[in-house]
Amino acid sequence: MTTTTYKKRSDGRRFDEPREMEAKVGVVPRADGSAMFKAGKSLAIAAVYGPRQMNPAFMRNPKKGTLRVNYNMMAFSGSGERVRPGPSRRSKEINLVIEKAFEPVIDTTEFSNTAIDLYIDLIQTDAGTRCAAINAATLALADAGINMKEMISAMAIGKVHDKICIDLTKEEEDMEAVDIPIAMTSNSGKVTLLQMDGVISREDLKEVLRQARDATLKVYEVQKKALMEKYGGKNE
Amino acid sequence: MGLMVDEKDVVLPGQIIAEGMDFLPAMNTYRDENNIVSTRIGFIKMSGRSINVIPLSGPYIPKVGDTVIGRVSNIGLSSWSVNVGYAYEAALSLKDATSEYIQRGSDLSQYYDIGDFVVAKIINVTKMKFMDLTTKGPGLRKLNGGLLVKVTPSKVPRVIGKQGSMISVVKNATNTRIIVGQNGWVWIQGENPEDVKKAAEALLMIDQQAISEGLTDRIEKFLGGKKNDNNNIQEEI
Structure with a gap:
């Protein structure tokens, strides 16, 4: 192992400081629910359609509605090379993990045989896209009026050289780094998504999970603000 | 605590x-x-x-007894399929559609054709949300002409108001006929297209500001006072 130390983050942030976040609900007028979530340069737009008719018919579940996720990185979204459009091995994996991330919190028992389609488009990316996608998706699902036990907030935490950093950028990710995207529920802090790219020690992983709670709560505050902005009301 | x-x-x-x-x-x-x-x-x-x-958001969930507005989307051998804004279509069977005698094998499109709008009542909903409709009953019928606007289904009670207070403000001020379906589909008909437009705008305003206070007053103000106090068109749903 190298003994290089990571002294200062390239964008001047503290190690436990997430990028500037911004969220907006109701950005796609024709969708049943939609939201935008921006973290640094990564920008995800999520749109929910449905519950609507599920086709092909053999995929219908008479006990509940099915959430279908479609994660799509736009061709021009990256900072480097053009992203090849259309589904890829990577996007299929992300669709699956996002579906699984929402499974414990959404209640679709009222919508038997239906499909709830969630389209997430990333129009600009700088690492942490699946987290931005999940954050936007939670808002879009809430906006669409799908019953949810709790909201979900996600954040990527990593280890660059010897330092645990929150919300890595692509530049940091491309260094000798470990990248761990984590999604947690808002109240109970239960983990609904946990992936890892790289190698990390047991102690460091524990530390990452400890920091994840605080980091996802910061995301949650942004999400709450965005929903309140649209739906208003007397409090907040 | x-x-x-x-x-x-x-x-x-x-x-x-x-x-x-x-x-x-x-x-x-x-x-x-x-x-x-x-x-x-x-x-x-x-x-x-x-x-x-x-x-404050969300899809329409069909319930027995709801009066809804729907669009005929298909014609079967002895029934119609009606889109009422849910994922799956509702069935309007022949016996619930009309009390007229209909000859076997006759052309059902002369009663309700594809694309026609109807006011219907949901008479049965299964757990899987299969729905049966009826168009037999007071106020249930085919809709001719008019304008359809959609409001959030959960805000329909606000659009109607207590004992129809809100909707009658809109009706009286714009001199239009309005039918509000529980599914959030609202049908407006009036002599003057400008009035219809004004009524539609008022409905969308109610939809947007459903939780704010003093909304009835603001709607009255928006519509510019009452135009026709003793309106004889009464069509409560």
Whole structure:
């Protein structure tokens, strides 16, 4: 192992400081629910359609509605090379993990045989896209009026050289780094998504999970603000 | 301890509404050990000790007895399929459509054709949300002409108002006929297209500002006072 130390983050942030976040609900007028979530340069737009008719018919579940996720990185979204459009091995994996991330919190028992389609488009990316996608998706699902036990907030935490950093950028990710995207529920802090790219020690992983709670709560505050902005009301 | 929000406050999914065992979870809420938590974006409505969250968004969920507006989407051998704004279509069978005698094998499109709008009542809903409709009954019929606007289904009670107070303000001020379906589809008909447009705008305004106070006054102001006080068109749904 190298003994290089990571002294200062390239964008001047503290190690436990997430990028500037911004969220907006109701950005796609024709969708049943939609939201935008921006973290640094990564920008995800999520749109929910449905519950609507599920086709092909053999995929219908008479006990509940099915959430279908479609994660799509736009061709021009990256900072480097053009992203090849259309589904890829990577996007299929992300669709699956996002579906699984929402499974414990959404209640679709009222919508038997239906499909709830969630389209997430990333129009600009700088690492942490699946987290931005999940954050936007939670808002879009809430906006669409799908019953949810709790909201979900996600954040990527990593280890660059010897330092645990929150919300890595692509530049940091491309260094000798470990990248761990984590999604947690808002109240109970239960983990609904946990992936890892790289190698990390047991102690460091524990530390990452400890920091994840605080980091996802910061995301949650942004999400709450965005929903309140649209739906208003007397409090907040 | 106790209630953490006030009546009519907006809550979000996962937001804790009350702590302790003094309250009961009702509509769109659940109990998580000691807490009562919301599952939807909506506002708080208490009924005794039960806490309800009246949603501010979301799809139409069919219920028996609802009067809805639908669009005929298909014609079968002895029934029609009607889109009422749910994922799956409702069935309007021949015997529930009309009390007329219909010859076997006759052309059903002369009663309701594809694309026709109808006011119908839901007479049966299964757990899987298969629906049966009827167009037999007072006020249930085919709609000719007019304009259709869609409002959020959960805000339909606000659009109608207490004993139809809100909708009659719009009707009287614009001199239009309005039918509000529980599915959020609203049909407007009037002599003057400008009036119809004004009524549609007022309805969308109600939809947007459903939780604000003094809305009836603002709608009255927007519509420029009452145009026709003794309006004889009465079509409450």
